[in-house]
């Protein structure tokens with residue numbers, strides 16, 4: 556099974572289905588995030604799930620423990636393969652999210668968004684390196700008993716060393732000649748896997764390509 560989850564980031568249901576169908580033979584799952592979910596909600600997720608690939612529901616939940624737990628409970632009928640919350644919501648929020656999730660769902664915590672660098676972090680009052688921040692939140696997620704974390708390929712080796720049995724999701728992945736866009740901490744798909752990623756999240760390098768099917772196949776061939 557391919558470690559690639561293609562990020563279907565569009566509010567257009569027909570386009571989402573077309574992208575999923577075009578790339579399905581070359582990816583291991585579909586990642587549906589805020590853009591898609593805000594437009595189509597659970598009904599949209601169910602439609603995409605009919606394609607038959609595992610669904611990664613990336614809602615990056617972040618609120619007080621009770622609110623997140625109730626939101627996770629409300630989603631549990633979808634039983635996504637993977638669901639995201641923000642690690643910075645704190646230990647109780649992470650514990651309650653895991654307790655509320657379907658037993659079939661891996662709950663993973665976003666540590667430091669791949670669109671941020673150390674200076675963005677400093678602007679929020681957190682000093683130190685991206686790696687130090689990722690490791691701090693990796694420990695928190697591990698202690699809370701959830702399944703894994705989301706981090707960039709630049710920190711995944713250190714995070715896996717700290718949590719060898721964790722599930723590591725790496726977005727911000729770009730082929731060597733890829734357009735970087737709003738991402739700041741990027742690595743190639745091969746480098747991310749070599750460093751210990753469990754799965755790769757790849758959006759625009761596939762979905763914005765002239766031929767998404769060929770782009771997914773070409774990236775898969777580098778793994």
Ligand SMILES: O=C(O)c1cc(=O)[nH]c(=O)n1[C@@H]1O[C@H](COP(=O)(O)O)[C@@H](O)[C@H]1O
Pocket residue numbers: 562564588613639665667668669670705706726727728736738756757758759760
């Ligand atoms: O949780 C995520 O998937 C995520 C976390 C993160 O730190 N950075 C990040 O880019 N993502 C998601 O990964 C995808 C990356 O898309 P591309 O930059 O187009 O490959 C988007 O759907 C983001 O929402």
